[in-house]
Amino acid sequence: MPKLGMEPIRRAALVEATIAEIGAQGTLDVTVSQIARRAGMSSALAHHYFGGKEQIFLAAMRHVLAVYGAEVRGALAMAEGPQARLIAVIRAGFNSSNFRPEVIAAWLNFYALARTSPEAGRLLAVYKGRLAANLVHDLRPLVGEAAPGIAERLGGLIDGLYLREGLRRGAPDGAGATAHVLWMLDLEIKGALA
Amino acid sequence: MPKLGMEPIRRAALVEATIAEIGAQGTLDVTVSQIARRAGMSSALAHHYFGGKEQIFLAAMRHVLAVYGAEVRGALAMAEGPQARLIAVIRAGFNSSNFRPEVIAAWLNFYALARTSPEAGRLLAVYKGRLAANLVHDLRPLVGEAAPGIAERLGGLIDGLYLREGLRRGAPDGAGATAHVLWMLDLEIKGALA
């Protein structure tokens, strides 16, 4: 009797293991064997389910982005009004699900991967597009035509704080990062209205 | 007497080739042979002059940081007053020497390298420290105690714009990035004085 329905379990385990391994090694140079061992299976099986290393990385990337997206949607569902929605979007990026060391390290990996893999580039572009769209959507009622520029700066600051956090040894400071971005949001809105 | 004085020439060629190769491949996984070929020599000679791959990378990193540092010092020398100095520092980071695609790609490499190599981490910390010190030094006369927080945000935005630029195909938009940071500088100063 073949075990049925193992595929999604195995795939999920590998995705988790990929992120964890990148975080644990602190390096982008993780091997398929290391990932598979951490996921409790042979590297051959990892290839069987994903076809190749790049696809494992892409799946991990999709997972991180999906978790992030769900987080944002959940926060937006509970927020009322543009200002509250903006705050929700920003907070979601730095909360404890996304702002763990291994996830941050994985992001760095994905940025590097995006320079080689078109698919990774596309995923990253989708993420950036959604973030920008979310910000612009709720900024426009507040600041009108200044919205795109503000969104670009906010997005840049968010990415930069992620990058800087990726280099810190020790626990990441999500609260501090959130405060910085919210402060900047405040300034931008005031500035646009002045 | 043998041919003399090749060492500095070879080392410089390898440093340039390292940056160029990273830029051309778009990947962090460049080999010593590729670098050496681009620099017009055998990989054995590259090892002879640098001792190993990591030291080649570190030399390239030092070069990028040195060029950046020289640029900043040059700009500061011609600037009068805190405001002008702040603008000079920001402009220097995005001018054509530093904001070329291959240099941006190299920066990404160095961020990744810094997670593994203590020496690379140290170099990056020095860069971050100098940037922060420069910004704080000229912000304090304008905004007092708000200076460190502002500097952190400005630095984060700068890093984030670099990161985003690193993903763009096509020519980087240094002018746009500069405008964003200067705009934010303006907002922060106004905000602090209000």
Next chain:
Amino acid sequence: MPKLGMEPIRRAALVEATIAEIGAQGTLDVTVSQIARRAGMSSALAHHYFGGKEQIFLAAMRHVLAVYGAEVRGALAMAEGPQARLIAVIRAGFNSSNFRPEVIAAWLNFYALARTSPEAGRLLAVYKGRLAANLVHDLRPLVGEAAPGIAERLGGLIDGLYLREGLRRGAPDGAGATAHVLWMLDLEIKGALA
């Protein structure tokens, strides 16, 4: 289910091939690829099973020493009385299992290896210790306190004859070497009793 149980087969094949290759080349500078080719596999597999070149050498050394030890134990089991046991120990060292050209060449390798690798040094020390202990154990009933000195000389002569044999082209002369050592044993016993 995959093909199973290859590991011991492969390891044994590599150990044999190592000894054979050293014997065939007459040189200590054999490469992993040469060994692996002789063993009928890729060098990558050799690394997979042993981890590295030195460990392959050490395994070969352990094998030679184990075969020698087994030979000695077997001979001792059938010998009655100190004199017979001494003869058995001496004969075992020069019988056809141990005194083949490739094994002799391997010994030379191990002596060289022992100067660099602590583990190899330890193995060689164990061999020397066992030989000395065996000789002393059966000499003492015959010659009393003269035993250790005699054992040292007998051991030295044995090693020296191995070394000299290692240089000879052509088939080794185990019978001649045995006769020399037995003759010396006889002299020493008579001398101690006189």
Next chain:
Amino acid sequence: MPKLGMEPIRRAALVEATIAEIGAQGTLDVTVSQIARRAGMSSALAHHYFGGKEQIFLAAMRHVLAVYGAEVRGALAMAEGPQARLIAVIRAGFNSSNFRPEVIAAWLNFYALARTSPEAGRLLAVYKGRLAANLVHDLRPLVGEAAPGIAERLGGLIDGLYLREGLRRGAPDGAGATAHVLWMLDLEIKGALA
């Protein structure tokens, strides 16, 4: 003005450096560069004077054998009678010129080299032949036809004690080795006369 007469000086320095380097590294795998550096010159010059690595080794080997030979001849010149001459030959092999750690290590190298290089084999054969001839020459008046067998055993013991000494960390025990061989010489002579 070219420096005249440098050749013998350079060659001698390289020979000394070869022996010293083998002793210092404890390994047979010394590089030409290491030898040349120790001798205070470039590796290119070492090649210029010797033509290649093997020839450097051979020259070092010839040197060791020449020093040994001179030592023996010197000792023989002062010895009167066969017995005294035999003792002189044995002592010469273990005195402080020959029985230094680096020289012992070099011997091991030469034994290994002799399996590959015909010239090295020839040199070693010459050494063995001379030793045997010396021993036989002075044994014959004492023991008659037993001389060759005794010489073979004495030679074997000498080589074996060298080999064993080569593995010891710490200072070599020339006096102990000499005593062992002289004791055996005594036994053999008594045994032959009985």
Next chain:
DNA sequence: AATGAATGAGGATTCATTCAT
């Protein structure tokens, strides 16, 4: 479904040797 077995391709590194000056 799952994995041990196996390898080809490649990569960093070393080194003896050659050459122009």
Next chain:
DNA sequence: GATGAATGAATCCTCATTCAT
């Protein structure tokens, strides 16, 4: 006489990937 410059060839080792079972 002397050496810095330079490299081809080789070596150990790693790893993604494939395959038979």
